[in-house]
Amino acid sequence: VRVGTGYDVHALVPGDFVTLCGVRIDHDARLDGHSDADVALHALTDAILGALGDGDIGAHFPPSEMRWRGCDSAVFLADALARMAARGGFLAHADVTLIAEAPKIGPHREAMRTRLAQLCGVALDRVAVKATTNEKLGFVGRREGIAAIATATVRLPLP
Amino acid sequence: VRVGTGYDVHALVPGDFVTLCGVRIDHDARLDGHSDADVALHALTDAILGALGDGDIGAHFPPSEMRWRGCDSAVFLADALARMAARGGFLAHADVTLIAEAPKIGPHREAMRTRLAQLCGVALDRVAVKATTNEKLGFVGRREGIAAIATATVRLPLP
Amino acid sequence: VRVGTGYDVHALVPGDFVTLCGVRIDHDARLDGHSDADVALHALTDAILGALGDGDIGAHFPPSEMRWRGCDSAVFLADALARMAARGGFLAHADVTLIAEAPKIGPHREAMRTRLAQLCGVALDRVAVKATTNEKLGFVGRREGIAAIATATVRLPLP
Ligand SMILES: [Mg+2]
Ligand SMILES: [Mg+2]
Ligand SMILES: [Mg+2]
Numbered sequence: 001v002r003v004g005t006g007y008d009v010h011a012l013v014p015g016d017f018v019t020l021c022g023v024r025i026d027h028d029a030r031l032d033g034h035s036d037a038d039v040a041l042h043a044l045t046d047a048i049l050g051a052l053g054d055g056d057i058g059a060h061f062p063p064s065e066m067r068w069r070g071c072d073s074a075v076f077l078a079d080a081l082a083r084m085a086a087r088g089g090f091l092a093h094a095d096v097t098l099i100a101e102a103p104k105i106g107p108h109r110e111a112m113r114t115r116l117a118q119l120c121g122v123a124l125d126r127v128a129v130k131a132t133t134n135e136k137l138g139f140v141g142r143r144e145g146i147a148a149i150a151t152a153t154v155r156l157p158l159p
Numbered sequence: 160v161r162v163g164t165g166y167d168v169h170a171l172v173p174g175d176f177v178t179l180c181g182v183r184i185d186h187d188a189r190l191d192g193h194s195d196a197d198v199a200l201h202a203l204t205d206a207i208l209g210a211l212g213d214g215d216i217g218a219h220f221p222p223s224e225m226r227w228r229g230c231d232s233a234v235f236l237a238d239a240l241a242r243m244a245a246r247g248g249f250l251a252h253a254d255v256t257l258i259a260e261a262p263k264i265g266p267h268r269e270a271m272r273t274r275l276a277q278l279c280g281v282a283l284d285r286v287a288v289k290a291t292t293n294e295k296l297g298f299v300g301r302r303e304g305i306a307a308i309a310t311a312t313v314r315l316p317l318p
Numbered sequence: 319v320r321v322g323t324g325y326d327v328h329a330l331v332p333g334d335f336v337t338l339c340g341v342r343i344d345h346d347a348r349l350d351g352h353s354d355a356d357v358a359l360h361a362l363t364d365a366i367l368g369a370l371g372d373g374d375i376g377a378h379f380p381p382s383e384m385r386w387r388g389c390d391s392a393v394f395l396a397d398a399l400a401r402m403a404a405r406g407g408f409l410a411h412a413d414v415t416l417i418a419e420a421p422k423i424g425p426h427r428e429a430m431r432t433r434l435a436q437l438c439g440v441a442l443d444r445v446a447v448k449a450t451t452n453e454k455l456g457f458v459g460r461r462e463g464i465a466a467i468a469t470a471t472v473r474l475p476l477p
Contacts, residue, residue: 002411003162003321004446005469011453032453046448050413050469053431056448059424093161095209106218113212128163130205130215135170135191138298139456151164151209151310151469162321252320254368265377272371287322289364289374294327294350297457310323310368310469 001092004050006043006057006150012143020098020105020146021112021129022074022119027103031146034063034071039148040096040129041073044116047094047152048080052087074119081120084154091120093153095128100146105131160251163209165202165309167216171302179257179264179305180271180288181233181278186262190305193222193230198307199255199288200232203275206253206311207239211246233278240279243313250279252312254287259305264290319410322368324361324468326375330461338416338423338464339430339447340392340437345421349464352381352389357466358414358447359391362434365412365470366398370405392437399438402472409438411471413446418464423449 012018015030021040031037045057061068061076068075084091094116098105105112109129116127134140140147171177174189180199190196204216220227220235227234243250253275257264264271271288279286293299299306330336333348339358349355363375379386379394386393402409412434416423423430427447434445452458458465 001160001319001471002413002444003469003471004411004413005164005323005415005467006448007415007417007467008450009453009455011455046415046450050415050446050448051411053411053413053443053446055427056450058450059427093163093210093212095161095163095212097164097166097205097209099166109214109218125212126161128209128212130165130209132167132205132215132217134298135168135304137168137170137304139452139459141298145453145455149164149166151162153160153162160319164323252322252369252371254320254322254371256323256325256364256368258325268373268377284371285320287368287371289324289368291326291364291374291376293457294329294463296327296329296463300457308323308325310321312319312321 002051002154002156004047004152006046006050008039008042009145009147010037010039011145021096022115023108023111025103025108035068035073036070038073039146040098041077043148043150044094044096045076045080047150048084048154051152051154052083054083077119088157090155091122091152092155093126094120095151097149098131098146099134099140100131101133101141101143161210161313161315163206163311165205165209167198167201168304168306169196169198170304180255181274182267182270184262184267194227194232195229197232198305199257200236202307202309203253203255203311204235204239206309207243207313210311210313211242213242236278247316249314250281250311251314252285253279254310256308257290257305258293258299259290260292260300260302320369320472320474322365322470324364324368326357326360327463327465328355328357329463339414340433341426341429343421343426353386353391354388356391357464358416359395361466361468362412362414363394363398365468366402366472369470369472370401372401395437406475408473409440409470410473411444412438413469415467416449417452417458418449419451419459419461
């Protein structure tokens, strides 16, 4: 078993929805970024790449390349999962923590878990989505952005 | 093995003690929150829930409910541990990191580990408590709050 | 398997290079700290100590002691690895995430991984180095400091 951790942040700017764990949520702001700015999927992608020791999301999908503009972040996650599968690996567990003052994540948690399980091709019980505010402190607390931490438990065969 | 991560923050407000890992420490401020605001226990509770894929502390213990007011956070941890036990799970390891400019954690580390081991019902060597400052940077550095990160290694039987 | 997490921050001050994962990188600032201020090695050291439940880097190497002044942080990592080896442990995986607006980590990733694998005495595929910016938000975004998160997957024999 190898465990990887991913961390990501995107800024909130004027807009009317955010995409988190592949689920669109109406909001009084949107996440800024080259792709769809899904911090949760970005963090999970990096967590898997971290468990594999295979670069990071910025290396495989450079923000400088126009073709990732507005891209569905599921593409990035699928790439990390394909790298894992190519090594004979299996995603034993994915745990995503969203750090945001708003929107409320609870009402969307099960939709997010279902979407993540689908994207990862694992049973629902292998996927966790949690959320917390930053108690109005720091950049998250000032609603300047949303952060995400993800932890991936990956089983890899011996080399 | 499934690994979950928890993150929590509470604001520091005028007061004279904080409760961290269930240990009361004299301080020149207190942690604000609905319960006893023990960031360390909250992060560990969420780490275990993350490993289980079973909601988060805010879902099981909504701050909106008056009955959790001033509550000992050991109650939240016990609930997560009971959910784990109901699934046949075992807490292989709990690692808590406190991020705080003050108070000093070192003198209280062993009391905290002992308390956590007791609360979790595991041997002392399965519990870690670490601390670091934020080098005077950000909201932690300005002593506006204390943050905690916890990692739970959970053994679950196959479904 | 036991998983530990480490977190560290150091402030950026006027200077002309930083040391990250033991690799010197030219930069328009330097990291401030008692030792060489290698946040990545500090976070990884703490992650291993967290998996062992054996104190933290500040406990074993107090900043108050003059002898660690300007010290190569490889010394701290070697100490944590020795503690692990004394317990019969094995480092199954090390995942380091750097959170910095600059310098760019990508061009140095493989040098960092090679150095970490060497320091840890493990195969290159057991070491990951990832990086992300904080999207100009918070103290990292203002280039006031660099943060690092590390996750160590440690195999320990049963006691
Ligand atoms: Mg991103
Ligand atoms: Mg809390
Ligand atoms: Mg340090």
